[in-house]
Structures are given as C-alpha cells and as structure tokens.
Amino acid sequence: MTVPLSADPTRFVLVNTSHPGNVGSAARAMKVMGFGDLVLVAPRFADVLSREETLAMASGATEVLQGARIVDTLAEALEGVTHACATAMTPRDFGPPTFSPRERFASLAGEGHRVAFVFGGERFGLANEDVYRCHACISIPTDPAYGSLNLAQAVQVLAYEWRQALGGFAVAARTPPVAWADGAAVQGLLGHWQQALIDIGFLDPAAPKKLLPRLNQLANRAALTAEEVHILRGIATAMQRLAAARGKAPGGPDA
Template identity: 50%
Template sequence: MKQAESTPTLFSRLRVVLVETSRPGNIGSVARAMKTMGFGELVLVAPRFEGALEHEEAVAFASGAQDILANARIVDDIGAALEGINFAAAVSARLREFSPPVLTPRALAGQVAASPELHTALIFGNERFGLPNEIVERCNVLVNIPANPDYSSLNLAQAAQLLVYECRMAALDGQRAASQVGFHGEAASVAQIDGMYAHLEQALVAVGFLDADNPRKLMPRLKRLFARTQLETEEVNILRGIARQILARCPPRD
C-alpha cells in the first residue's frame, strides 16, 4: 500500500504550457478548466501582453481558479517551460509533414496516466498562429482533436478543457491506450533528447552523411523516427556515446 501511495498520480505529473497567448481571457479560462479537472501547474511562454497573470480579464475568466494563476509561472522560452518534463505533447489542429506520432486526446491521456514515470506537458500555441514547427518537432507526440472536418475550429480554452478532461478520466479510471507498452527505464527528458540531437548532428556532419550547408529534411526525419521510440535516458546516453566515438575518429570539419 505504501508503494502505491508514493507513486505520483497524473494530477501531480501534468503541466499545461501556453505559448505566446494573445488574449488574457483565454489564460483565465484555461486556469478554470484545469482546476475543474484537478490539475494545477500552468506555465506561460512569452505571453503577448504585460501582466498576464494579474490582468483583469484573466482573473475574471478564471472564476474561482485564481489560485492557479497565482501559482503559475511565466518563462521566456519553451526550453524553460519544459524543465523537468520527459514527455511533451504538442496540441495542434494542423498536422505537419515531420510531426512526431499523432494521438487523439483519449489515447494520449491513457498513455500518460498508465506510465507513472512520465512527467507530461500539454503544449498549446497562440490563438491565431498555433505552435511553430520547431516546437512541434521537439515533442514526443502531436495531439490532434478529431473534430468535425467541415468546422474544426476550437477556442484555446475549449481545447484545453477537452484535454484535461480526458486526462482526468484516464487518471481516475485507469484507462490505458491499446498500443501502450510502458517504459522499463527512466524516460529521457526533452533537454536530454535535444542534446542528443545536437550531438548526433555533429557526428553525421563529421562523417559526411549530413551536409551542414544543405541539410534538407534529414534531422526532422530522424527526430520523427526517434519520437516514435519514446527514448529512455540510457538509450540517449548510448546514442551520444556512438556520436562521441564517431567524432573521436572523424573530427568536425572546418
């Protein structure tokens, strides 16, 4: 029993990240959506107006969830927002050519609820422009809401409400995604995986497999490939060790 009680629940392992939000009301509404479903960690990346967490409209739309705003953090970039995260989920209505694996909200919720070693971030983009490709490509999965294809427009807060609802249901009911295998080791953090990509790119340039001046789509394709594997820390270390040995034998070209 003590072991079960010490296992972190999804309610303490889930972070909501809003990137460059334009409207204070949406920030307050997302805070309200989170609180109604039992989640509390909110991070804002470079909101497009000053005083985002104290803005009158944000406070009004939070409607009883002002504590979520009071405890929220504002950071300058996505790297800071993902510190301590080892499973990043980009939420987007737009599919990308080189996106990570695509999941529905329900499949995503089942997967992260069933994996207590995953510290998960749900990442939502700007109301008008969504998430840039460089953020999507560094995530483990892309979450796409299977809305009406003739009218798939969802407000930011509506999308957040849907995601945290599914996560709550999965956390309470013990749902698991059908394809979930589970990790045998510690899941690698986003920062560890980013470091691996940089190291691997250096090695590929050194051996002449990647032309740094004309990289084409090689690195996005490799990122998509590795995103499907759900890398563990030890696996990242192995890949970096391979890159290190390549660079020892083939120093970077000038």
C-alpha cells in the first residue's frame, strides 16, 4: 500500500500500537499543535480508528482519525519522508545519533525536510530494525530515575517542541486590555483614603508621620488599574458612611 503525500510536511507514525485510547489521545495531541498526518503501522486492532475508546480520547480531533492510514510496514509509512526521527530512550550500541528534541529540532526546522516522528508500541517500544531506518533518534530528557512516558504523552511533547521550532502559535489574549490608573487618579485615591482614615480615627491629622508616603509607595508597587482605584475609593466611601452613621447614633461622639 502506498501512503499518499500530505500537504502537511510532518507525519506522526505509531508502530504496533496496542491501546485504542492512545491512538485517540495522540490524534488530539497532534491537532492542538496543528498537525494532521497520522499513520499507524500494524496496530493491534484493525478497527482502531473507529473504536469508541479511540473517539472518546480524541476529544474532537476526529478529522485526524478520519484522515489517518493503516499500513503493514514502517517502510510503507515512511514513503515520501526525507528525514525520519525514531523516538526511543533505551540505549543501543548501534544506530543513528541521539538528540534531545530541542537540540535537533532547532536546525531541522530550517532544512526543508518532510519529517516523520516514529513511535514504538506501548510495551516494547521500537524494534532495532525500525530505529535503523531512521536518520536520528529523539530522546525526551526525563528524570534518569523514572523516564516512563505514556505514548500519547510522548507524542504531545514532540508535537509541542516541533511546533515551537517551526515558529509556534501566538498566545491569544484571554482578558481585555488593562486601563492603568494615572498619577492623578492615584493621588485622588490617596486623598480620599486620607480623609476616610481620619474619619474612622485611624489617622491623626496633627501627627500623620509617614503613613501617606508609605501608602503612596504601596499604590505604586501595586500598579493599580483604573477599576481598582474605583473599588478602593468605594471602600473609602463606605468607611466614611459607617463612621458618620456611628457618630450620629445615640451614645456616639455627637450625642
């Protein structure tokens, strides 16, 4: 079977995958990083692309599954690929050079290759013969004491690192632009708070010491927004109302 070339120059190849959920999760990992070319080599289940668990774990990345192909051999999966990267953490005494993703991708992204990332099965990883077919071996730098990554997790890490090497996606703002409070607004706030603190008996106007300059420095460090100034002035107003109400109550200072 000949694997058709995709407009996507990046291919993700899963060899001998056992768990349908990992196929779905891998499709999701690819989609969120903007990739869509998925090829499965001799998966355990022939109907893996349409299984309920696969679809559930894909979480909406159904077009990746719909466009995925199943082939019998890695040689078929790599047709049209000009640079194949095996993913393996087990040391081998022979084979392609090993790199961390960031180390290799920095230069690979500018070389114009049709790239494939080849992942082995969940239990045994890639066979030596599969690694030998590849130009490079990519090893995700994990804690030496525990380097076991789930297949879909490994796909996500490499998809992210490769996308970043290709230029990445801009981060979309989730909040509206901030309207910062200007100097006049901050000074108005401080004047309001000064009077409110006098009204509640916290500040003695005859001996203010350095309270106001310290509050001024606090406001500067806080880098207040216009909305926050309004909130703080509202609090000061509430303090003054409460002080006035207590002053007029029976037994209060004005009684």
